[in-house]
Amino acid sequence: VLGTIYDHGPISRAEIARRTELTRTTVSGVVADLLASGLTREVGRGPSTGGKAPILLELVADGRYLIGLDLGDKTFNGALVNLRGEAVHTVARDVDNRDGEAALTLVLEIVDQLLAEADRPVLGIGIGTAGLIDTNVGMVIEAVNLDWRDVPLGTLVHRRSGLPVYVANDSKAAALAAFVFGEARTDNLVVIKVGKGIGAGIVIGGRLFQGDGFGAGEIGHMTMESEGALCRCGRLGCLETLASSRAILARLAGSAIDPEAPLREVARAAASGDAQVLTVVRQAGAALGRAIGWLISVLDIERVVLIGQVTELGEPWLVAVQHAARASALPVLGRSAVIEIGEQGDAGVMLGASALLMTRELGINLAPLHPVSGRPGSLAAAEELAG
């Protein structure tokens, strides 16, 4: 019922009954509860269809808040958002290369700060972070760049806040946001986040596909050059050693670019005609493009959206990505692929994490997931977390 009001409000009780195929009596009962809880309100009368004009109901967007967190490479961003995904209050904290325990402490501090600002009931906390995440239990199986391994992030934040917590991979959350809130609602979609790490979120048939063990889209550690540079994962020549922000800045060592500089400065240098910088930018784009070409060969998904700080490199980088992607797949597949920089940017990560939380806590079917068979024990652990 709430989902119907969310999608179609203002709407009458009779129309809700028709759309949900519930009886009018049931709908009236549920609506009474929603009115009492402050999630829904009456907003005047609609056109009469013969009898008395019906009272219309709509969602109270500020009836509840959600907390969305995006654990980015350089900044951890948090926001108190309403039920329409509008930010009411935001917090941004520099990571300053914190990882392990220190990064965890920073997450808990941001949660505390946002909870202190909330003057409405908070439904729960959605967190998007890089890495391999067991979304059933909110466990970070492996997040190389934060140096986290088997960190029960969901449980820890739940203990601190007392709230339901949903943890998702950042690229996957962004893919859901692009699907749910984006303009082009294609059934199949890939979002690739390119920052210090590289990961993809894959929407198939309108649902997020996570694979057999939550690892679908972990393209950052595909081996591109078997004799390549050492990666943080301990192996050689992964995509991240060629196309991540870290790789790009490392290749500019000795140039005029400060290795701690934001990528906007690299883009400026390339735009002003620095040939060395431009070459590095194009090589990084081409490496990512080759990986996208393979991804297109496997999935034949026409819409690929790029987000993350490396997208700040802009046009010359994007052109190199597009060119290499098309060259690395069958022409008949590559021709029709649309590869573009995402409009939502990193805000999509917070939005997607919130959407997943709303799906679970309010039963609003915003963000459907393909079921993950999961590994032994995960259900028990999920129940423990829920309890």
Added chain:
Amino acid sequence: VLGTIYDHGPISRAEIARRTELTRTTVSGVVADLLASGLTREVGRGPSTGGKAPILLELVADGRYLIGLDLGDKTFNGALVNLRGEAVHTVARDVDNRDGEAALTLVLEIVDQLLAEADRPVLGIGIGTAGLIDTNVGMVIEAVNLDWRDVPLGTLVHRRSGLPVYVANDSKAAALAAFVFGEARTDNLVVIKVGKGIGAGIVIGGRLFQGDGFGAGEIGHMTMESEGALCRCGRLGCLETLASSRAILARLAGSAIDPEAPLREVARAAASGDAQVLTVVRQAGAALGRAIGWLISVLDIERVVLIGQVTELGEPWLVAVQHAARASALPVLGRSAVIEIGEQGDAGVMLGASALLMTRELGINLAPLHPVSGRPGSLAAAEELAG
């Protein structure tokens, strides 16, 4: 109703009504039609649950035949199969490097031969072939090894036979057969056919995933080495230039192996200690393994089944595939991947094509497909074909 009898027969009318959630009256009407058409028969009485013992119904496996075709690299195989997928009559014709029109003529000849043998009504024709296939209309968009481009194979075979025709990519048909008839019914599954060409069929959430334009799994033309050998598709360094049967035999030119020899002979030479042959076998396996590692990075699908003539290379090849696949993906993904040679072999292609046909013609939900949004005009073309 027929699907329920197929899956659960012998079964009573009452039990069918319960499982299908149809009324008893409706079920009795449909069953009367099925009995009259010879698709179902009564087979005695089941245990009484109080009243009169109910009459049980079962599928008449030989009530209808289907034709399944597998357009393989060296041989075009065809079979008249019954409703349980059992072959009643088979035809095998050497391809002798025929392509273009000549290959098409061979297909029509096999259809004629099988139809001449049918002493039961034939429901339709399912065809599995390499290449990019628009399954909505039975159009071969591109099949490099047969030199077919935009060949309306479904329409041509339909005109010759007057029967409904379903055309699918061979690897995709085999993937469906492995899912529907295979022992391990995992929800996610990849089948890779490795022969003159290389292609994958991807089952996601129990449905065949074809991508936005039927090209999902076209991994044979992923660029592996941008300065590599010339591929039949006109580009350089595709996976097929490294790991196909053609590539393996080309690398053995000048050795004792006849370039037209079946791969079993290559396997024998490797087993008898021919170091040069063993190296070529391992290199081909390693190239395929790298591509599988990337596929695992994208999809995190744990079960990968290999079919096609190159699997005749056996153990040393398979070990090289497994090793390279695990080395080319995040260890946490690669560790749990099961990569094995398929038990059904190439028979899976015919089975899968038949299963798709049965789904469409009898409404038996054997072989579900993810919807393909398709390109403009395909629906109209499909209706034209159906009409």
